[in-house]
Amino acid sequence: MHNLKNLFTQHIDAGLYPGVEWKIIHQNSIFEGRLGYLDFSSKKSLGTNSLYRIWSMTKPVISVVILQLIEEKKIKLDDIITEYLPQFNNLTVLKTRDSNISDTVNINNIPTIKDLLLHTAGFSYNFLGDAVAKEYHRVGLFHSNDTTLEEEINLLSTLPLLCQPSTEWVYSVSVDVLARIIEILTKETLQSVLEKRIFQPLEMVDTSFMLEESKLDRLMTSYEFDPLQKKLNEPSANTQKIEGYGYPTNSATYARGGHGLF
Known part of the structure; x- marks a missing residue:
């Protein structure tokens, strides 16, 4: 586990990821933790209630x-x-x-x-x-x-x-x-x-196709990896687009089967 944390730290320090969160269950043991930030610019640390686009x-x-x-x-x-x-x-x-x-x-x-x-x-x-x-x-x-x-x-x-x-x-x-x-x-x-069928019975209170305004400061910023420069591109006006950096947080019509949930 120590080696894994060192690897995560190296990747964050190199600018390859803003942050990493993990939860590993092995036999009867649970290893969990987080390192880094919600985004590079604010340096706001990942919290226990940080939110992510979970894509597929x-x-x-x-x-x-x-x-x-x-x-x-x-x-x-x-x-x-x-x-x-x-x-x-x-x-x-x-x-x-x-x-x-x-x-x-x-x-x-x-x-x-x-x-x-x-x-x-x-x-x-x-x-x-x-x-x-x-x-x-x-x-x-x-x-x-x-x-x-x-x-x-x-x-x-x-x-x-x-x-x-x-x-x-x-x-x-x-x-x-x-x-x-x-x-x-x-x-x-x-x-x-x-x-009705999944989120409420399992008390998944933060899982949805839309995020309330009050939850946006807990959302991990989406970046796109540039394979040529070997770095993450900063988010821009493209942040809310499908092609590139993410999908929207506040579209009333946006619901998909293959991706889209937070």
Whole structure:
């Protein structure tokens, strides 16, 4: 543990991270602590109640709700997604991985709920290098802080898949599709569903898609690592943008399945 703390200190002193917080459970022992700052400029120390953008750890929260709905017999693993999202009835798939975005063929089968959970539905992700990911980027899929989840999923339904459903594992936006299905099944906003089913029962009082004004001074500042300069870029006007430094703290419409929680 001493060696680990020394390593964290070296990284903070080198400007690679503003701060580090950890909790390690080994057998019957718990090792926890924190070093560094919420941000470099203020030098405000990390506290026991500091807040973070948890990015893709949003995904398991969404997946738990889906499993709850399966237990309640409101949805099945083998259900095809068009039972809930008929706009995906006209999906196509790239002919090959090297195909032009317009060179597509029909899908062999419609993705299922199981495919969405396993990332085998055929979707891609904006930051991957394939042709579908580049198309996501070109059309601005999940790039706006002001669109609803419904609007983003409607846009996704107009774009081709990267591969045939159930044939390959590709890390993807599939959990965002699950999140929209949750909204449709429950007839509630995603925030409301998570609040009732997860956050309130577990007393997760600080977990949400939005942060109250009074909590902002506890939020870790988002930085972007510059691999060429080997340093963190200072936050700027881009801080609230998806591409780069973070996602918004105060958007009433911003709720996603793949990221977005604090």
